[in-house]
Amino acid sequence: MSSEEKIRGFILENYLFTDDQSELNNDDSFLDQGILDSTGILEIIFFIEDEFGIKIKDDEMVPDNLDSVNRIVAFIEKKQQ
């Protein structure tokens, strides 16, 4: 499974509570669309660290890195290099 699929799956399962792929676009802003609240962001951070074995620093916990599927994918790629 690609990291995109893993992330999409996690969000659909745990925040949209649906199997319907069309409910989530990779560019959707989690905050603007109300997909995640602030507690949800913390859960995503745990998930990313667990699933991809990376450590996210305090100053990296910003919307630019985490606020959509595409941004997370890009962020993970950067960290894994």
Added chain:
Amino acid sequence: MPRRPRSRPSENFMCGISGILNLGHGAAPSRGELEAMIHALRHRGPDGYGFFVDGPVGLAHARLSIIDLEGGDQPIHNEDGSVQVVFNGEIFNFLELREELEKQGHHFYTRSDTEVIVHLYEEYADDFVHHLVGQFAIALWDTRRQRLLLVRDRAGIRPLYYTLFQGRLYFASELKSLFTQPGMARELDPVALGEVFTFWCPLEPHSMFRDVQALPAGHCISVERGKLQLDRYWDWNFPREQIRNDRSVGEWAEQLRELMIDAVRLRLRSDVPVGAYLSGGLDSSIITSLIHNFTDTSLRTFSIGFEDEEFDESSFQKELVNYLDTDHTHVTCTRNDIGRIFPRVIWHTESTILRTAPAPLMLLSQHVRESGYKVVLTGEGADEVFGGYDIFKEAKIRRFCHRAPNSSLRPQILQRLYPYLKYSPASGGAFGKQFFQQGMEYIDTPFFAHVPRWSTTRRSWKFFSEELKGAVSGKVDFESICPLLPPDIDSWESLNRDQYVENHTLLSGYLLNSQGDRMAMANSIEGRFPFLDHRVMEFAAGIPPHYKIRVLNEKYLLKESMKGLIPESIRRRNKQPYRAPDSQSFFRDGKAIDWVRDLLSEAELRQAGYFNPVAVEKLLKKCATGRVIGFADNMAFVGILSTMLLDKMFVQGYSSDAFT
């Protein structure tokens, strides 16, 4: 201090009421029907019933009493029997009222507080209610005018519901009493569900059920010649002209202290010994300290503790117990307890709830009963009246951030807000900031403070079935609160607007109802609320907002007024709202407990029809992992579970025993 008459015992506590009025096209009420209705309220009044049936009207009450009434089981009436009353509640200033009424020539035949009502009505007609210091749901029948009057207290402490069915008006303290009547529809109202999953309660005058209304707090209904008239006699009111800026903190504090001493003293009047709840927080500490310092009552206190550090306040409770030297009972409530008693909790709340917090209070009231007590004083209302809630502080900060939206320093104040939570919205750094900046488009609305809470709660709508979504779509949004707001609210100070909205939603609709009255009455315990003495409420409405929340110090004036009367550590303690473990209470070893698993099965969900089984299944899975669960998911889970219980017990007609 004015001289008080010597305390004399009162004779009975009426704790549950019900009645039927033929509006013209229906049948006259029968004793049998009334018996069925009042029997459903026996937990409120286990010591006996009283009935009055006369032509078109039937009244009944369930009694919690200490001394046996001579002369049978009638409701209370005036000298010639032309005015009859049943009521659930307490009139704390009845001794003073009685003295006044006797001087005016009235003759009393009992020593109850109830009897002042009929004589006051003789003097002042409907205006009698303004003379009452108390908590009450009253049904009064004026035989001469053939007129029924229903009245509910100012803050909504005692419940009262009514419905029109087959040409008659039915009313009762609880919904289960109405539902004893054959043929009466029992359907959850989708609009009420949409409202609960936004505002935490159905909006006045809705109840959870179609065609049944709740009499709103501070209102009365009169019924004459088949016509109903709803009127308001009291409301929270914060016009700017009322706020007094000419007093020092010291002067305010002294007046407040005097008022609180009186409020507490009046509520200690009882034939039976009175206890008090100790949460470990400021409010109950104040009440118990006032009892300790200003009365001769020996204190009997009760408190709840939890296994989870996040919720437990035992160390603060112990501190206060030592300081007050009380005879204390501490009850530990485990997650298992909550999981086990929850169906019975909902049987009594008769409402969808979004938190498990009421459950430990039912456990507590059971211990109070077993200890031989029937009355407790408790601290609810202080946060609403004196500006104690985080939602008020949050709103203050959000308005502060709005003044300079690009400032990066301003949001750092958010970090100060939630020291008690392990996983809070404020800990998300940049995301926390964004969370609090949401809702800025509502900055000029009177419900601005509540937008974050309502938005979070509203996330539960994704669990609604297509059917339910269709039934609520377009019918419930934030603006639904607007018709409930006074026309001049926009001119009030912002904190006062926030308080008004809070008092008309969370306070009357959830806290006093589900957490207060119902959990105590489940075990025949009468709760009394000194902070909701209307003289305290009216006094506090005139306090300048910056004395309620001074910068970020909540309940500032209240704390100032109690300096020296309570331990400094408690006076200075960070606010920790009372909470209990939520979704975790329903899972063990990674699985839902039996009755939860059965009730939330796909078959049950489909049959009930309110929720989407696929979405609920995923929520169950998420909760079962034991991972961090945020506010939204917890609320959704408890809300779904309690709604399914409501459906099972009320709509489908199962008893709460079916779950144990």
